[in-house]
Amino acid sequence: MSQALRIGLAGLGTVGAAVFRLLSQKAEHVAVRAGRPVQVVGVCARDRGRDRGIDLSGVAWYDDPAALAAAEDVDCFVELMGGDGDPAHAAVRAALTAGKPVVTANKALLAAHGVDLAQLAEANGTTIGYEAAVAGGIPIIKTLREAVAGNKVSRVYGILNGTCNYILTRMEDEGLSFADCLAEAQRLGYAEADPTFDVEGHDSAHKLAILSALAFGTKIDTDSIHLEGISSITLEDLEAAEELGFRVKLLGVARRTDTGIEQRVTPTMVPKSSAMAGIHGVLNAVAVDGDEVGEIMLVGPGAGSTATASAVAGDIVDIARGGMHSSVFGIPATELIDYKPARMRAHEGGYYIRLAVYDRPGAFAAIAKRMAEQSISLESIMQKEKRDAQDTKARRAVLITHETTEIQVRKALEAIIDDGQIEDQPQMIRIEMP
Amino acid sequence: MSQALRIGLAGLGTVGAAVFRLLSQKAEHVAVRAGRPVQVVGVCARDRGRDRGIDLSGVAWYDDPAALAAAEDVDCFVELMGGDGDPAHAAVRAALTAGKPVVTANKALLAAHGVDLAQLAEANGTTIGYEAAVAGGIPIIKTLREAVAGNKVSRVYGILNGTCNYILTRMEDEGLSFADCLAEAQRLGYAEADPTFDVEGHDSAHKLAILSALAFGTKIDTDSIHLEGISSITLEDLEAAEELGFRVKLLGVARRTDTGIEQRVTPTMVPKSSAMAGIHGVLNAVAVDGDEVGEIMLVGPGAGSTATASAVAGDIVDIARGGMHSSVFGIPATELIDYKPARMRAHEGGYYIRLAVYDRPGAFAAIAKRMAEQSISLESIMQKEKRDAQDTKARRAVLITHETTEIQVRKALEAIIDDGQIEDQPQMIRIEMP
Incomplete structure (x- = not known):
C-alpha cells in the first residue's frame, strides 16, 4: 500500500470531531477504499482544553490554521472552521498556494470567494472538495x-x-x-x-x-x-x-x-x-x-455532524486515490463566464394568489377584469369565508393562474390594490413544475 | 489541451447511437469538462448498412468487437452490445487485457462476470465504468x-x-x-x-x-x-x-x-x-x-437512450480526466469477500397478509389463534366484502403484522390453510420501512 495521506484538520466543532472520529475509528475501512492510509497529523481549533470525546494524542496541535495548512507534513488541508473571512479564508489560501488540496464544508467562504479560490487551486495544480458545503450528505456536487x-x-x-x-x-x-x-x-x-x-x-x-x-x-x-x-x-x-x-x-x-x-x-x-x-x-x-x-x-x-462528515470523508478518499481530477466547478475556473441575471419580472410560470376580497357586489368581477387586462388566464378559483375574520367583511379568494409572467401578475395586483377591493396586501407564491 | 481520448464504440443500437451523437454534437462541451477532446475513432455493430441517423464518415468500421477493443488507436472501449456472453464478454476482456478502461451499460455481463472482470481490470492497472448498467441516468454507482x-x-x-x-x-x-x-x-x-x-x-x-x-x-x-x-x-x-x-x-x-x-x-x-x-x-x-x-x-x-447515454458520457469524462481511480467495486476485487446469503425464513419485518376467509362463525377466531401461537402481534385488521365474489361465501380479511420473522408468518399461514378456514392461497407482502 502506498504512503499515507496526511491530513491537517482545522476546526474541531461537532463536524470536525465527527470527521476525526470517522477517520480514526474506520481507519482500515477508509484505507482499503482510499488505496492508502489516511491519517490526521495535525489539528487546530480555538480552545485546546475542551473535551471533544476524541483522542488527540500523537496529533500535533496548531494555534494558527494557516500554519497547519502550510505545515510540511500535511498533504491535504480540511477546513471545518466556517466563516467567509479569515482565519478560514487565509488558511485555505495558504494550503492552495502550497499546491495542497483542500476539503471544506464552508458554504459561506465558497459563496464569497469560490471563483478566486478555484483559480488559485487550479493555478497551483490542485483542487477543492466541497461536497459537504451543499446539502450535507447528499452527493450533489x-x-x-x-x-x-x-x-x-x-x-x-x-x-x-x-x-x-x-x-x-x-x-x-x-x-x-x-x-x-x-x-x-x-x-x-x-x-x-x-x-x-x-x-x-x-x-x-x-x-x-x-x-x-x-x-x-x-x-x-x-x-x-x-x-x-x-x-x-x-x-x-x-x-x-x-x-x-x-x-x-x-x-x-x-x-x-x-x-x-x-x-x-x-x-x-x-x-x-x-x-x-x-x-x-x-x-x-x-x-x-x-x-x-x-x-x-x-x-x-442536509445537515448534522455525521452526514456532513460522510461528505468530507468521500472527498478525502477521492483525493487520496489521486482522483477528483475535475475542475473545481466542472470547467476550468478561468473559463467560468460572468453571471448574467435574468430579471424576476421576466419570470415565467404559474402563480398562486391569495386575496382578502371585500364582500360586496362587483368586487370579484373587478378583480377578474384586472387579471384579464393582463391576459392572465386562471386555472382555478377558490372562494371561502376568511379564517379568524370576525372583525372583517372580507372573504378569502385564492387564484391559481396558468403560465404567465411576473410583470403581468405584478401589474394586475397593483391595479387590484388601487381599485380598493381587497383588505390586506395580496399573497403571491410562484409555482414550480417538475 | 492534452491529447484526445480515443474511443472504440461497440454496439450502435439506440443507446450506442445516442452516445455517438452526444460525443459528436457536444464535442466542445465534453472536452472542456474532460480536459481534452473525446473522439470516437472506431465503431462496431451487426449491420453496417443500417441508417442510424449518425454520420460515421471518418470513423473506422470493425466487424469484430474484440478487434476494435484491441485496436492500437483505441484508448477506451465502450461496450453497448449487451448480453452476458460473447461477443460482449470477449471484447471487454480483450480491452482490459490490453490495459484499456472499459465503459459499459451491460448489467447482465456484470451480474454474470463482474468480479472476474474487475480482477482482470485491476491486474492490468485499469478500470470499468458501469454507471449506465444500473438505474440508467441515476448516479448510484x-x-x-x-x-x-x-x-x-x-x-x-x-x-x-x-x-x-x-x-x-x-x-x-x-x-x-x-x-x-x-x-x-x-x-x-x-x-x-x-x-x-x-x-x-x-x-x-x-x-x-x-x-x-x-x-x-x-x-x-x-x-x-x-x-x-x-x-x-x-x-x-x-x-x-x-x-x-x-x-x-x-x-x-x-x-x-x-x-x-x-x-x-x-x-x-x-x-x-x-x-x-x-x-x-x-x-x-x-x-x-x-x-x-x-x-x-x-x-x-432508469432507462431510455439519452439517460443511459448521459451515464456513459459521465464515465467517459471521468476516464478522460484520469479520474475513476476507485476500485471497480469500491475495494480491490481480490478483497471482495464471499457472499453469505441470509435465509429468507430469517427475514425480519412487518407483513401484509390478505386472506379469503369463509364467512362462518369462528373462522376469524381460528385465524387469530394461529397468529397468536406464532407470537405474531397485529398492527391492524381490516375485514370487508370480497370483491367480485358472487360465487363465494368468503370475505376479504387483511392483516398488518408488527415486526416478526418470515418463519413465524409461514408457519401461521400453513396452520391457517390446514384449518380449512380460507378459500384461496393467502397473499403475503413484506413491508419495508425507510
Missing part, C-alpha cells in the same frame, strides 16, 4: 461536477434548508402557525436563536449560488439572488395549497432562461404528485434537469 | 463507490425496474388489473413482448446483485436472490394498501443482517409518507443507508 458532465443543465432546484422544511412540514401536519413551529424548531435545536439566516433564505442562497456555478459554468453571484423567506407563509396558504393539489416548500431555483440565469430562493408551490412534494421534515432534496438525462433528484439529510 | 466511502452501508434498496413501477402506478391510479396495465405498457413500448424478464424481477435482480457487491464488498451472487414478481399483485392488494397507509412497489432490497446478506426482489409495501412511495411511473429510485450519512435516495429515469 459530485453529481453536477462529474455525473452529468455530458448534459447541458437547464435547471437545478431544491429544498436546501432543513429548518425551513421542518417548519413548513409541521405547520402542514399539525395546523400550527409559523411562529409556533419556529419556536418548536428552536427548542429542538433545528433552528438558531436568531433564525433569520435560515428562515429568510440566506442559507439556501449560499448553497444555490454554488450549485448555479456548477450547473451553468457561471461565476458565483450570491448577491443577485432574489430572496423571499417563509415567515409570510400562513396556515391559510398551506390549506389552500392542499385543496388545490400543491405543497409549499422553500425552494432554491436556478434556471437558464433566454435572457440570463434566474436565481431565486422563495416559498414555492410544487404539485402534490411530484417527488419534491414528498420531502418531509429536515430532509433536503436537489433536482437537476439535464438535456440528456432528464430530471434526477437526490434526497437526504 | 458513483454514489456507492465514491461518495459514501466513509460509511458502512447497512442497506441498499429501491425501485430498479421502470416497467413494473409503471404497471403498479397505473393499476393504482386507474383501478386497472395487472393484465390490462401490462398490455398498455406493451402498447406504449415500456414492456417487452415477453415481459417475464421485467415483471418477474429478473432485471431488478441483475441490478441489485451489482449494488449489493458495491454496498457490502461481497462477490456478486445473482442466483441466491429471492425473487417474486408483481404478476400476483391484485387491485385488492393496492386498495387495501392505500387504506392502510401503504403503497406497493417492486423493490430490490439488499440488507446486512446478523446471519449474512439478505437479497430479495419482491413486491413490497412502503409507507405512503415515505419518499419511496412518491416515485411514480417509469422512474427508478435507489436508497442507501449508511452509518454516517443516514438514508440518501436518488431518483430519476
Whole structure:
C-alpha cells in the first residue's frame, strides 16, 4: 500500500470531531477504499482544553490554521472552521498556494470567494472538495461536477434548508402557525436563536449560488439572488395549497432562461404528485434537469455532524486515490463566464394568489377584469369565508393562474390594490413544475 | 489541451447511437469538462448498412468487437452490445487485457462476470465504468463507490425496474388489473413482448446483485436472490394498501443482517409518507443507508437512450480526466469477500397478509389463534366484502403484522390453510420501512 495521506484538520466543532472520529475509528475501512492510509497529523481549533470525546494524542496541535495548512507534513488541508473571512479564508489560501488540496464544508467562504479560490487551486495544480458545503450528505456536487458532465443543465432546484422544511412540514401536519413551529424548531435545536439566516433564505442562497456555478459554468453571484423567506407563509396558504393539489416548500431555483440565469430562493408551490412534494421534515432534496438525462433528484439529510462528515470523508478518499481530477466547478475556473441575471419580472410560470376580497357586489368581477387586462388566464378559483375574520367583511379568494409572467401578475395586483377591493396586501407564491 | 481520448464504440443500437451523437454534437462541451477532446475513432455493430441517423464518415468500421477493443488507436472501449456472453464478454476482456478502461451499460455481463472482470481490470492497472448498467441516468454507482466511502452501508434498496413501477402506478391510479396495465405498457413500448424478464424481477435482480457487491464488498451472487414478481399483485392488494397507509412497489432490497446478506426482489409495501412511495411511473429510485450519512435516495429515469447515454458520457469524462481511480467495486476485487446469503425464513419485518376467509362463525377466531401461537402481534385488521365474489361465501380479511420473522408468518399461514378456514392461497407482502 502506498504512503499515507496526511491530513491537517482545522476546526474541531461537532463536524470536525465527527470527521476525526470517522477517520480514526474506520481507519482500515477508509484505507482499503482510499488505496492508502489516511491519517490526521495535525489539528487546530480555538480552545485546546475542551473535551471533544476524541483522542488527540500523537496529533500535533496548531494555534494558527494557516500554519497547519502550510505545515510540511500535511498533504491535504480540511477546513471545518466556517466563516467567509479569515482565519478560514487565509488558511485555505495558504494550503492552495502550497499546491495542497483542500476539503471544506464552508458554504459561506465558497459563496464569497469560490471563483478566486478555484483559480488559485487550479493555478497551483490542485483542487477543492466541497461536497459537504451543499446539502450535507447528499452527493450533489459530485453529481453536477462529474455525473452529468455530458448534459447541458437547464435547471437545478431544491429544498436546501432543513429548518425551513421542518417548519413548513409541521405547520402542514399539525395546523400550527409559523411562529409556533419556529419556536418548536428552536427548542429542538433545528433552528438558531436568531433564525433569520435560515428562515429568510440566506442559507439556501449560499448553497444555490454554488450549485448555479456548477450547473451553468457561471461565476458565483450570491448577491443577485432574489430572496423571499417563509415567515409570510400562513396556515391559510398551506390549506389552500392542499385543496388545490400543491405543497409549499422553500425552494432554491436556478434556471437558464433566454435572457440570463434566474436565481431565486422563495416559498414555492410544487404539485402534490411530484417527488419534491414528498420531502418531509429536515430532509433536503436537489433536482437537476439535464438535456440528456432528464430530471434526477437526490434526497437526504442536509445537515448534522455525521452526514456532513460522510461528505468530507468521500472527498478525502477521492483525493487520496489521486482522483477528483475535475475542475473545481466542472470547467476550468478561468473559463467560468460572468453571471448574467435574468430579471424576476421576466419570470415565467404559474402563480398562486391569495386575496382578502371585500364582500360586496362587483368586487370579484373587478378583480377578474384586472387579471384579464393582463391576459392572465386562471386555472382555478377558490372562494371561502376568511379564517379568524370576525372583525372583517372580507372573504378569502385564492387564484391559481396558468403560465404567465411576473410583470403581468405584478401589474394586475397593483391595479387590484388601487381599485380598493381587497383588505390586506395580496399573497403571491410562484409555482414550480417538475 | 492534452491529447484526445480515443474511443472504440461497440454496439450502435439506440443507446450506442445516442452516445455517438452526444460525443459528436457536444464535442466542445465534453472536452472542456474532460480536459481534452473525446473522439470516437472506431465503431462496431451487426449491420453496417443500417441508417442510424449518425454520420460515421471518418470513423473506422470493425466487424469484430474484440478487434476494435484491441485496436492500437483505441484508448477506451465502450461496450453497448449487451448480453452476458460473447461477443460482449470477449471484447471487454480483450480491452482490459490490453490495459484499456472499459465503459459499459451491460448489467447482465456484470451480474454474470463482474468480479472476474474487475480482477482482470485491476491486474492490468485499469478500470470499468458501469454507471449506465444500473438505474440508467441515476448516479448510484458513483454514489456507492465514491461518495459514501466513509460509511458502512447497512442497506441498499429501491425501485430498479421502470416497467413494473409503471404497471403498479397505473393499476393504482386507474383501478386497472395487472393484465390490462401490462398490455398498455406493451402498447406504449415500456414492456417487452415477453415481459417475464421485467415483471418477474429478473432485471431488478441483475441490478441489485451489482449494488449489493458495491454496498457490502461481497462477490456478486445473482442466483441466491429471492425473487417474486408483481404478476400476483391484485387491485385488492393496492386498495387495501392505500387504506392502510401503504403503497406497493417492486423493490430490490439488499440488507446486512446478523446471519449474512439478505437479497430479495419482491413486491413490497412502503409507507405512503415515505419518499419511496412518491416515485411514480417509469422512474427508478435507489436508497442507501449508511452509518454516517443516514438514508440518501436518488431518483430519476432508469432507462431510455439519452439517460443511459448521459451515464456513459459521465464515465467517459471521468476516464478522460484520469479520474475513476476507485476500485471497480469500491475495494480491490481480490478483497471482495464471499457472499453469505441470509435465509429468507430469517427475514425480519412487518407483513401484509390478505386472506379469503369463509364467512362462518369462528373462522376469524381460528385465524387469530394461529397468529397468536406464532407470537405474531397485529398492527391492524381490516375485514370487508370480497370483491367480485358472487360465487363465494368468503370475505376479504387483511392483516398488518408488527415486526416478526418470515418463519413465524409461514408457519401461521400453513396452520391457517390446514384449518380449512380460507378459500384461496393467502397473499403475503413484506413491508419495508425507510
